[in-house]
Amino acid sequence: MNVPFLDLKAQYKSIYDEVNLAIQEVLDNTAYAGGPFVREFEKNYAKYCDCKFAIGVSSGTSAIWLTLLAMSIGPGDEVITVPNTFIATVEAISFTGAKPVFVDVDEKTYNMDPQKLESAITTKTKAVIPVHLYGQMADMDPIIEIARRHHLYVLEDSAQAQGAKYKGKKAGSLGDAGCFSFYPGKNLGAYGEAGAIVTNNRQIAERVKMLRDHGQPQKYCHDYIGWNSRMDGIQGAVLNVKLKYIDQWNKKRRDHATLYSRLLSGTDSIVLPFVPEPAEPIFHIYAIRMKNRDVMLESLKENQVHCGIHYPISIHLTKAYQFLNLPRGSFPVAEQIADEELSLPMFPELTIDQIQYVVNALRKVI
Ligand SMILES: *Cc1c(COP(=O)(O)O)cnc(C)c1O
Numbered sequence: 001m002n003v004p005f006l007d008l009k010a011q012y013k014s015i016y017d018e019v020n021l022a023i024q025e026v027l028d029n030t031a032y033a034g035g036p037f038v039r040e041f042e043k044n045y046a047k048y049c050d051c052k053f054a055i056g057v058s059s060g061t062s063a064i065w066l067t068l069l070a071m072s073i074g075p076g077d078e079v080i081t082v083p084n085t086f087i088a089t090v091e092a093i094s095f096t097g098a099k100p101v102f103v104d105v106d107e108k109t110y111n112m113d114p115q116k117l118e119s120a121i122t123t124k125t126k127a128v129i130p131v132h133l134y135g136q137m138a139d140m141d142p143i144i145e146i147a148r149r150h151h152l153y154v155l156e157d158s159a160q161a162q163g164a165k166y167k168g169k170k171a172g173s174l175g176d177a178g179c180f181s182f183y184p185g186k187n188l189g190a191y192g193e194a195g196a197i198v199t200n201n202r203q204i205a206e207r208v209k210m211l212r213d214h215g216q217p218q219k220y221c222h223d224y225i226g227w228n229s230r231m232d233g234i235q236g237a238v239l240n241v242k243l244k245y246i247d248q249w250n251k252k253r254r255d256h257a258t259l260y261s262r263l264l265s266g267t268d269s270i271v272l273p274f275v276p277e278p279a280e281p282i283f284h285i286y287a288i289r290m291k292n293r294d295v296m297l298e299s300l301k302e303n304q305v306h307c308g309i310h311y312p313i314s315i316h317l318t319k320a321y322q323f324l325n326l327p328r329g330s331f332p333v334a335e336q337i338a339d340e341e342l343s344l345p346m347f348p349e350l351t352i353d354q355i356q357y358v359v360n361a362l363r364k365v366i
Contacts, residue, residue: 002304003345003354006185010349011249015241022237023191031233034213038236042196044243048163050173051198053205056231057212060159060181063195064092064129066229067177070207071153073098073126080120081129081157082112083314084334088181089131089157090315098126100324102316104331108274110134110287113333114142121146127153132161132171134310135187135253135284136275140166140174147175155179159195162188163250165280172198182239187253187284188246194235252348253283256355260286260344263359269366271340285310289340296342296365303361308343 012019026037038056046054057063073079075097081089083102093100103120106113112130128147130138140156147154154175158164161171162180172178182194197208207224210217215226261272271289275281287310290296300307314334316326328335344358 001354001357003306003350003358005306005308005343005345006347007349008184008189008347011347014349015245019191019238019241022241023234026233026237029233033232034230035233035236037233037240038231041231041236041240041243044240045196046198048170048243048246049178049198050170051178052200053202054196054198055205055208055212056236057195057197057208058229058231059193060179060183060186060195061088061092062212062227062229063179063181063197064089064155064157065095066208066211066227067155067179067197067199067204068092068096068098068127069211070204071127071155071176073153076124077126078122078124079127079129080117080125082131082133082334083316083331084110084311084337085131085133085157085315086159086311087315087318087320088159089129090321093129099124100315100321101125102326102331102334104333105133105337106139107333107336109136109139109276109279110333110337111136111138112143114139114146117143117146121150121152125150125152127155129155129157130175131157131159132164134273134281134287135160135164136273136279136281137161137164137166137171139276139278141278144174153177159183159186160284161282162186163246164282167278173200176201177204182235187250187282188239188242190235191238192232192235194231194239196231249348250282252350253346254281256346256348256350257281257283257286259352259355260359263355264288264362267363267366270362283346285343286346287341287343289337290342291340293340293342296362299365300358300361303364305358305361306345309341310343312338314338
């Protein structure tokens, strides 16, 4: 048996006719950049996220960047986030001219530790970006409470959390804005690059809408210096089809996670995912932790089981962010996760036999 980390072909097969037809419709209407298919998706996605507004953009990275710009964040400001994220979260902060500031994460949930947040706030802090890592939401109540007390914006990096919930509320709907990625490998994946912002704040929504389209409320009337970050029509059409299935796909991921955890329980050398009471995760990634992770990764590969690491280097230790002068030891929990985390194969179409095979391979190596 060969178990891939992700199998996008299996999903394409399951919606082949429907999605091909949707793409054909975009071609027939030559609605390539923005346009009616994107607007239709925005309407549906806002509703799905229980938010008033959704704005489709060209990627998750642009979604975060444009939202920070819409919050008037720029040079001289500080934005707080976590070091164990995909670099895009931090790049988006840097691209506004603001300085990224990190707080370490909780050792059980791997998400922002609210207890460490307050001491990172300075007079320059303007916003906090909790990342809903692996599809499990950060502990939003205390984060929002602290942010409100200090008059900070809260931007939820929901790139890995389409449909995840916290105390019954959807990812992206709790803070001032939520930013999503529809990169093909995400739970709701486009057939190219795409992203979105959701918010209940009309001012943020209107500014992001203008910023993604050269700062123009109407054609050739430029109120702001904007950028070109529109969503493609084809991506809007594909996402409209796939949005109908996201809940059932997420449920399958949850079922797979439950099975993994059941089959792996009692293995002393492996730390399994921890799901706290208020969270309903969607398992974008099923993350386990162990010593000698790199040996395990290689041995599993020899057994045709393909895993990932999310992420092998904490952002403050990357070459790109060396100028922040944050040496190893600055964020011990995030660093330990980077050293020990292993992402097992996870996608909705994964079979019970494949899960069993992965678990057997793991046990064999142990
Ligand atoms: C994927 C991802 C992004 C960036 O999204 P793109 O669509 O790839 O630009 C941002 N943050 C997190 C946590 C991600 O996983």
